Structures are given as structure tokens and as C-alpha cells.
Amino acid sequence: MRSAKIIHVVSCHAEGEVGDVIVGGVAPPPGETLWQQSRWIARDETLRNFVLNEPRGGVFRHVNLLVPPKDPRAQMAWIIMEPADTPPMSGSNSLCVATVLLDSGILEMHEPETRLVLEAPGGLIEVLAHCRNGKTESVEVRNVPSFADKLDAALEVPGIGTLQVDTAYGGDSFVIVDAQKLGFALTADEAADLVATGIKITRAANEQLGFVHPLNPDWDHISFCQLASAVKRDQQGLSATNSVVIRPGKIDRSPCGTGCSARMAVLHAKGMLQVNEPFVSHSIIGSTFHCRIDGLTDVAGRAAILPRIAGRAWITGTHQLLLDPADPWPQGYRLSDTWPVGITNS
């Protein structure tokens, strides 16, 4: 066996969504800040292509690169690589990273609870991991400040018509639409139709509504379309189902932590969800995140929430990714039969 590189990966999924973690074999990228390091990874593309593209990856795969933190309050930092974006934050990926760090012994586990501060490119997150018998059984994440952007905006979507939508930031940027009004029950058999609809809505939202993070003008687009059910209220609090369509064309198998954060910001802005009130979110495969608003804050003068999301993650394997120097496709490849083309990275 010969190899020009060897990348050590612990594979993981959080409530169904893949979030593999690179634990060795890659030097930290250049950059003064974690955000700058993540921009280098997005621009350079070598690592993204190697781990995300076929034959090693696929459009369903997310990969997280552990790097030393820049902020002294954090025990570890990481850069998130998703199929189209290198985003500020990701809920499912943060659950995978916390679980891999503790279950593999990279950071010390304390039972029954381990508290961590992790640095995502979009800011610090606080982790409370519930651990038993050497296993992280569930993880609560205090996400980055999240806020509603445009409420009840009119959006003209070619082939669909005029929709009323909300846009919001929850660590990543969303256009949120009522799934039932579009005829969706949010069941697994609708996945391909949900993707086709969600991609059209995201494209229209970027053209007509746009998004720029007020403290980070580099994050200047809407990443995802969240097709969401109406909220139900009972004695336990609020609950809803969602399908988040991830560019270039796949559905989040988890209930999407950044999506839950964005939705809670919208619900709070509309007076429908209060601080500390439980919000349970279900995915298309029936997995669940337990969420709530921990407190209120502001982002550059805009009202914002401090979201908490909680879910479970499981390690699925370990891998060593190799590159034979004679392999004619060191960057791999994407074909439009499984990987819709034409979306640029950011």
C-alpha cells in the first residue's frame, strides 16, 4: 500500500444526519481567526473535494475538521464542510463533534455530565453532554445568537406562485415556508419532491430577499429552505415537523439544529414561543431535537434569541482516507445523477 496522504476519520450521525469528524492527518489551515480559516478551506477546495466528492464521499456527507481553538475559552474548534457550503455553524454537526470528542477520548468525559465550550466558525457554543458508561447519550448545545430577518415577506417562485415566507439566521441562513400550504405532509416518501420545491424557493429567496449577517458580511446568502409544519401546542409545549432542503439537493435527515434555532427566532418574533418554553422538532425520518429559547440578546441592535438544541449522535465507524499518487482523480468527481451541479461553495 502507498499513499500521498492519510486522513483519520471517525464517522458519526446525529439523529440520522451524517457528520464525520477528521481527527488527524490534516494540518490546521492558515488564518488569524477560525472564520478566516474556514474561508481558506472554502476557497482552496482541496480538502472539501477530497472528503466530500466521490469516490470517498457523496452529497449526503458532511465532514468536520478539528483544529486548535483561537478563542482561549474553547477546548476545541472545528470547521464544518457541507456539500455546497462551509457554514458558520451546524446543529447536527456540533452534536457529532461533541460526541466524537468525548466518546473517542480526545477530550475527557465526566459522568454524568460533561461541559465543553467549542468554537465554530460562527462563534462559541456551549455543550452540555449527558454521559453514561463511557458513552455520550445526548448533547445539549447553546447555539450562537439567532434572529428573524424578514417576516411574512411575499416571494414569487417560478412554477409555484406567490408564497408568504420568513427568513432567519440560526447559525446558518434560512427561508422558512409553510409546508402544508404547498401540499406536503412532510413524510419520507416526499423527499425528492421536497428537494425540487425547496431548491426553487431558496433560489427565489436569494434573488428577491437576500440575507447578509449584520456582524459578518461574508455570510451573504440564504443557504437552506425549511419546509415547516404548523406548530402544535399541548401541555408539554410546542412541537412541529420540518424538512430542511440542503443545497445542491438533499434533505436533512435530522430536525436541523440551525433550522430549529431560526424557527424559534421567528416564532418568538411573532409572539408564539416564549423563553424557556419547550419546542420539540421532528425530522422526516422521525428523529427529534428538543429545543428551547434560553434567553434573549441582540445582534447589532436586532432582537435575537439564545437557542438551545438537544439530540443524540452515534459513531458509525472509523476510516483512513488514502490517496494513491497514481489515482487520476485526486479531487474526486461530482456527477449530476446524484450531485446536482451549478452551486458554488461558500
Ligand SMILES: O=C(O)[C@H]1NCC[C@@H]1O
Ligand atoms: O443541524 C443542522 O444545523 C444542519 N444539519 C445539516 C445541515 C445543517 O447544518
